[in-house]
Amino acid sequence: MAPSCTPLAAEDPEQVGQYRLVGRLGRGGMGQVYLGRSASGRLVAVKVVRAELGHDPGLRRRFVREVAAARRVTGFFTAAVVDADPEGDPPWLATAYVPGVPLSTAVAEHGAWSERAVRTLGAALAEALEGIHHAGLVHRDLKPSNVLLAADGPRVIDFGISLAADDTQLTQTGMLIGTPGFISPEQLVGDPTTAASDIFALGAVLAWTATGSGPYGQGSAHAVNYRVAHEEPDLSALPDDLARVVARCLDKDPSRGPTASQLIAELGHMAEGADRGPLTEIEWLPPAVSAAIGREGAATQAPPETRQPTAPDRPERADRADRADGPRPRPPTPSRRSRGVVLGVAGAAALAILLSVLFLPFPDDSHGSDGPAKSASPGPHGPALSPVWSFHPDKDVTATPVYADGRIYTTDGNGTLYAVKAGTGTELWKFRQTGNKVTAGPFVVDGIVYFAGDNHRLYALDARSGRTRWETEYKSSVSSLTIADGRVYDAIDVSDEATDYSVLHARDARTGRKLWSEERSAGNLVAAGGRLYYSLDDRVTALRGKDGSTLWEAKTDMASVDTLVVNGGLMHLGGDGRDSGKAEFAVEARDSGTGKKVWSASFPQKRGTWSPPARPLVAGGLVHWSGHDRVHSFTADTGDEVWRRRIPGSVGVDESGAEGSLQPLGVERGALHLQGRGGHLYTLDARTGACRWKCAPRRYGRVAEWKTAPAALKNGVLYSGDRKLRASRL
Numbered sequence: 001m002a003p004s005c006t007p008l009a010a011e012d013p014e015q016v017g018q019y020r021l022v023g024r025l026g027r028g029g030m031g032q033v034y035l036g037r038s039a040s041g042r043l044v045a046v047k048v049v050r051a052e053l054g055h056d057p058g059l060r061r062r063f064v065r066e067v068a069a070a071r072r073v074t075g076f077f078t079a080a081v082v083d084a085d086p087e088g089d090p091p092w093l094a095t096a097y098v099p100g101v102p103l104s105t106a107v108a109e110h111g112a113w114s115e116r117a118v119r120t121l122g123a124a125l126a127e128a129l130e131g132i133h134h135a136g137l138v139h140r141d142l143k144p145s146n147v148l149l150a151a152d153g154p155r156v157i158d159f160g161i162s163l164a165a166d167d168t169q170l171t172q173t174g175m176l177i178g179t180p181g182f183i184s185p186e187q188l189v190g191d192p193t194t195a196a197s198d199i200f201a202l203g204a205v206l207a208w209t210a211t212g213s214g215p216y217g218q219g220s221a222h223a224v225n226y227r228v229a230h231e232e233p234d235l236s237a238l239p240d241d242l243a244r245v246v247a248r249c250l251d252k253d254p255s256r257g258p259t260a261s262q263l264i265a266e267l268g269h270m271a272e273g274a275d276r277g278p279l280t281e282i283e284w285l286p287p288a289v290s291a292a293i294g295r296e297g298a299a300t301q302a303p304p305e306t307r308q309p310t311a312p313d314r315p316e317r318a319d320r321a322d323r324a325d326g327p328r329p330r331p332p333t334p335s336r337r338s339r340g341v342v343l344g345v346a347g348a349a350a351l352a353i354l355l356s357v358l359f360l361p362f363p364d365d366s367h368g369s370d371g372p373a374k375s376a377s378p379g380p381h382g383p384a385l386s387p388v389w390s391f392h393p394d395k396d397v398t399a400t401p402v403y404a405d406g407r408i409y410t411t412d413g414n415g416t417l418y419a420v421k422a423g424t425g426t427e428l429w430k431f432r433q434t435g436n437k438v439t440a441g442p443f444v445v446d447g448i449v450y451f452a453g454d455n456h457r458l459y460a461l462d463a464r465s466g467r468t469r470w471e472t473e474y475k476s477s478v479s480s481l482t483i484a485d486g487r488v489y490d491a492i493d494v495s496d497e498a499t500d501y502s503v504l505h506a507r508d509a510r511t512g513r514k515l516w517s518e519e520r521s522a523g524n525l526v527a528a529g530g531r532l533y534y535s536l537d538d539r540v541t542a543l544r545g546k547d548g549s550t551l552w553e554a555k556t557d558m559a560s561v562d563t564l565v566v567n568g569g570l571m572h573l574g575g576d577g578r579d580s581g582k583a584e585f586a587v588e589a590r591d592s593g594t595g596k597k598v599w600s601a602s603f604p605q606k607r608g609t610w611s612p613p614a615r616p617l618v619a620g621g622l623v624h625w626s627g628h629d630r631v632h633s634f635t636a637d638t639g640d641e642v643w644r645r646r647i648p649g650s651v652g653v654d655e656s657g658a659e660g661s662l663q664p665l666g667v668e669r670g671a672l673h674l675q676g677r678g679g680h681l682y683t684l685d686a687r688t689g690a691c692r693w694k695c696a697p698r699r700y701g702r703v704a705e706w707k708t709a710p711a712a713l714k715n716g717v718l719y720s721g722d723r724k725l726r727a728s729r730l
Contacts, residue, residue: 005035016046016092017083031090035097043097044082049090063091082690100150101292103209107144110288112212115239119267120284121147121154122206122245126263128156129202130648133195133260140193142201143182144208149285151293180224181214185252188229196254199263203249204233211237215250261648388717388727389425393418397721398437403714404444404463410710410725411438415453418725419466422717425727429466433459440481440490448509450488452478458490460512470512474505480534483509484527487545491522491534506532506548516548528566529592535561540573542595554595558586566592567618570636574616574625577602585627587616589639599639603632619667620686626662626674633672633689643689650676666713675711679720 005023012034014021019036026033031049038044049063064086083094103121107113113121125147132139139146139156148155184200187193207215215233216224233250235243245266251257258266285293395413402409408422415437419428433453441451448469449461454477460469479502480491488507493500502522506515522534522541531551532543538558542551562575571592577584588600603625614626623636629651632644650662662682665673672686683692711720718728 008034013048016048017085017088017094019044019046019083019094021046036094044094045097046092046094048092051090060086060091063093067093098148098150098155099293100148100155101289102145103147103149103154103205104144106149106286106289106292107209107212110286110292113209113286115210115242117284117286118206118210118242121209122202123264123267124154125156125202125205126260126267127648128154129195129198130260130264132156132198134646134648138193138195139198139201140187141179141182142198142205143179144205147205149289149293151290180221181208181216181218181228183225183228184254185229186254188225194254195260196257199249199257199260200251200254202263203246206242206249207233207235207238207246210239210242215246386729388729390727391418391420391425391427391725392723393430393725396723397710397725399442399721400710401712401719401721401725402442402444403712403719405447407463408719408725408727409442409444409449409463410721411442411451413437415455417442417449417451417459417461417466419449419463420725422714422719422727425725428464431459431461431466431468433457435477439477439479443481443483445483445509450481450483450509452481452490458488460488460509469510472507472512472514474503480523480525482525482527482532485530485545486510487515487527488512489525489527489532489545491525504532504534504543504548506545515546518548524561524564526564526566526571531592533564533566533571533592535564535573537561540564540571540590540595542592552595554590554597556586556590557588557597557600563615565616565618567623567636569593570598572616572618572623572636574627585625587623587625587632587634589623589636598637599634601632601634601639601641603627603630603644614661614663617664617667617672619672620670622686624664624667624672624686626664628661629676631662631672631674631684631689633686642687645684645689645691647674647676647682650674650680650682663711665711665718668713668716673713673718679711679722681718 005025007023008021009024012021012024012032016034016036019038021034021036023035024032025035025045031047034046034048036044036046067081067084067086081093081095085092125142129139129142142156146157148157182201182204184193184197187197204215214224215235216227216231217234218224229252233247235246238246245258245263248256248258249263393410393412394416397410398413399411403422406422407428408420409417411417415433415435417431417433417438419430420426421428433455435453435455435457437454439452439454441449443450444463447463449463450459452458456474456477457471458474458478458481459471461467462469474492476492476494478490479493482489486509488509490505490507491502492505493502501519503517504520504522504525505517507513508515520534520541521536524533524535526533527545530545532545532548534541534543537560538556539553540556540561541553543549544551556573556575558573558575558577560575561573564571564573566572569592571590572587573590574585574587577586584602586600586602589598590596591598617624618636621636622633622642625632625634629647630644631647633642634640635642647662662674662676665675665681667673667686670686671692672684674682674684676682684690685692711718713719716730718730720726720728
């Protein structure tokens with residue numbers, strides 16, 4: 001029997017929606033929470049509102065808002081909302097089920113944590129709060145028992161109170177929302193509760209985790225609350241660096257405390273020095289806690305389904321503000337939790353949605369996967385990357401690896417081109433050009449590798465042997481290159497005393513024979529279907545591939561076109577929006593044969609910064625766009641928005657102050673893989689946008705925090721470059 005789940009009672013329903021109920025997880029003020037199974041066998045937590053409350057119009061309105069709030073703050077390693085019927089009879093909500101151990105239990109039974117573990121936990125919880133705050137919410141009751149430790153990272157739970165507290169009896173005069181020792185001074189004196197209140201609570205949680213007792217001691221609620229409001233915290237047992245961070249969180253003036261984003265950077269930087277692993281692994285946890293989490297996960301593999309006789313079932317009491325949240329005496333005999341992830345114990349709010357700490361959503365996500373999509377999100381245990389091989393070139397890898405016919409092609413900082421076996425990383429050949437770097441390519445088409453160097457030369461090499469098929473020299477280096485339909489198209493930028501201009505060339509791909517050339521200012525070369533497409537400022541042009549004559553030219557709705565792809569009969573464009581009053585990315589689709597606009601859309605970009613959106617990825621009838629830390633998916637042919645997602649902290653700011661964009665790597669087995677700063681890999685369900693997992697491979701530690709590593713994905717293997725070329729299996 002799973003310790004976190006008890007058998008169903010005789011009066012319990014057998015099914016809610018499409019989910020077969022197999023046990024009870026807990027009961028709160030608003031209703032019962034069950035463990036259920038989807039038709040595919042996936043475990044979910046199903047919250048069912050009590051029948052007598054389901055007919056209360058005010059309750060229904062609050063439940064609808066709770067569901068909406070939960071959908072705004074779902075993310076990686078999260079019990080995401082996978083289904084709901086707030087208008088049902090009775091109303092209900094289903095989330096992905098995550099077995100885990102509360103932080104309060106972990107510390108009480110296994111002792112205080114090391115500084116390294118506390119820092120890593122703090123960075124993760126700060127990310128969780130950042131997501132809550134981005135959604136316009138304040139948790140109001142962050143404490144150790146509201147932090148759930150799972151094998152793939154911690155979760156903040158019970159944030160439903162943040163929404164419901166505004167119109168329930170919890171806000172009656174004299175009623176406090178919070179727990180002594182963790183409730184902020186402004187909450188105690190009746191001042192406005194803001195995001196700073198959560199930061200105060202986070203500081204108290206970190207101090208408690210590092211020492212086993214709160215920074216304001218223990219005792220009656222009145223005594224602890226008095227110390228919070230009028231005395232300084234006792235941080236003498238904390239390591240100096242950690243004490244300084246916690247002290248800033250516990251500042252009694254909320255305007256002086258750090259933000260969640262600042263804590264992510266500060267605690268994350270401190271933890272990096274300890275060579276911490278990704279949260280998809282659990283080395284950062286104390287060993288005894290890791291073992292307890294493993295037992296909890298194993299126990300939930302076979303939940304009970306035997307019904308118990310009808311018995312009086314009193315609602316579990318919510319955590320009350322009548323004593324400090326401190327370590328409990330260890331039971332005389334070892335035992336696992338008698339209650340699991342109780343999804344309904346936050347007073348009248350009673351909604352426990354598990355919030356990701358590694359992947360946070362788009363705050364105004366009205367079309368996310370948790371809205372129209374009804375399929376359950378994948379299980380919470382995200383796979384780590386398993387190293388397969390590594391290859392060390394003469395200098396650091398510079399080009400995105402290219403997979404073709406069982407081989408990987410890439411270049412290094414010397415401008416050398418390498419071919420290695422995809423399965424083993426064995427070097428097959430290398431080609432050292434006379435230049436110092438590669439300016440375009442490599443591309444592999446029909447057994448030939450094409451690339452250009454800063455020595456003004458364009459090369460075509462045999463993909464198997466590395467021998468030169470042909471090469472040609474220009475007045476300047478090739479800046480853009482594309483190959484299709486037996487032709488190689490390139491653009492070079494030429495500067496003379498009078499003017500700057502570009503020259504387009506077309507050559508026979510097999511022989512290198514020049515077919516035509518023309519002076520045109522052009523960028524973003526793309527060839528398909530016997531045509532060559534390029535963009536310039538706000539315009540896009542199509543040329544006839546065989547002779548370079550113009551087929552059509554169109555002015556877009558953008559201020560500038562930065563990316564374009566052609567897929568079938570459609571061209572998808574992305575760039576800077578034309579609306580001068582808003583900072584936005586613009587995307588549109590045009591008929592590739594005529595240039596006529598088919599659809600257009602826009603989505604916001606981060607204020608005060610600009611980088612072009614990443615190259616769109618078209619797969620499965622959808623086109624996926626990413627700009628900064630936002631991902632949007634549209635139907636490729638009609639432009640209907642299918643989902644959108646925001647991933648705070650996933651991109652970095654480079655040395656010039658420009659912020660990058662998430663880079664889509666590919667869609668495989670229904671999963672959209674993207675790469676962010678530092679080589680971190682993020683995975684979404686391609687059809688719904690539901691968060692699957694995030695991992696931070698150890699070997700990416702050499703990549704600058706703001707950079708993305710050159711990477712490519714093929715058949716479940718990630719080929720990436722920092723200093724070495726590496727292969728890792730998902």
